[in-house]
Amino acid sequence: MAETDGKWVRMALKNSKVWAESDGKGNFVVNNGKVKIKYKLDQEQEYTARVDNLAPVETLKNKPKTAPKASASKKIPKYVAEEKPDLPENAIIAYTDGASSHNPGPAGLGVLLKYKGHAKEISQYIGETTNNVAELSAILVALQNIKKRELPVRIFTDSKYSFGVLFQGWKAKANVELIAKIQNEISKFRDIKCYWVKGHADNPYNEIADKLATDAIKNHQNGTD
Template sequence: MSTDTPGWKRMAFKNNKVWVETGPAGDLLVQDGKVRIKYQLDQPHEYRVHKESLRPLDRPGAAPATSTVKSPAKKKPVPAKNFAGNGTEVAAAMAEKDAIQVFTDGAASGNPGPAGIGVLLIYGNSQKTISRYIGHATNNIAELKAIEAALLEIKNKKLPVRLFTDSAYSLGALTLGWKAQKNVELIAGIQKLMRTFSDLKIFKVKGHAGMAENETADRLATEAIQKLAE
């Protein structure tokens, strides 16, 4: 019995079964060498991967028929974790239906210069965006301010939160113990805010790599600066 759905095809990706977007003829829909995948068809998020990383389910070594992607079990409050560079972890986090998905970005024209932040929050079928000018700042400050604004926007801190940023600096300063020479007070304030959440994880994603939500956050940050110039 076929497991395919019009427009999507069942394949294996890193030992997980995923849905892969297909064209009218049933072939993979490739753009810039990558294809869209979803872990569940009804999830609001998508992820782009290289077509070479996919394989048919009936090929040896493919994911078994019983393979499933499960949301992590609820745990006691823990510090944010870094899964930078692990595409499978990022994709799995984006597939967690019970979590608030947060995408942040910051931009500065001149670095330092006029700066803005962009935030996209998704919970179920609800979305909220933030596009805000923050004055004269560096790009690193804008990235941190975007994360701060996103966390302040979330009122129910008992819900799991998955935050995605393309800023290695922010991830390192907030979760990896990097010794910051600047922005010390801002970083400490955000870390204090992070500790008020029961289940918060921060992920590093690659910027300008086709992730729709990250591109939206980038656009919101840039628009905040552009509106000032108009």
């Protein structure tokens, strides 16, 4: 016999137990083929489910346990500098950033390269394009400016898009040629890893790369590049 509580009847919906609204006599209160349901009796929020999707609670006991399905999209690991990424002593560190005014619009890229006690800054205007292209271009320029490809390279970007399409297997729907060009550059390095960092979070190196990118746009607009 189904468990009841006043007008609510305990039922199964897919792999969950729910409470379905009834008239108190064992009949569902149906409207357009649907009945009101709750997951907990004391919750205010009510939902609806098709009557033919409801089943006796006992059916749940007979369902085989299945492994959870893998997510269709890959989640980005939130790698940030504070979480101690893999940084060999002889690693070349690259902080990259891209900016686009009005997106798309005038765009620039910024790169900060660090190797032991040395640093190199790159600020480059790249014409009118999108922010994603600017972010990708910054990584490309960083890689092209690293000559010692036998050394470990660690890239830091605040672009989830760039991190995803280049290092997490995201399927690119745009900028395919540019992405392929960057991946070709990546393949030339023996040991290369990328980390996503949160932008505008008081990371001094990321802020430098950001300023280099925005300065490239400002300098072009002022005619000083």
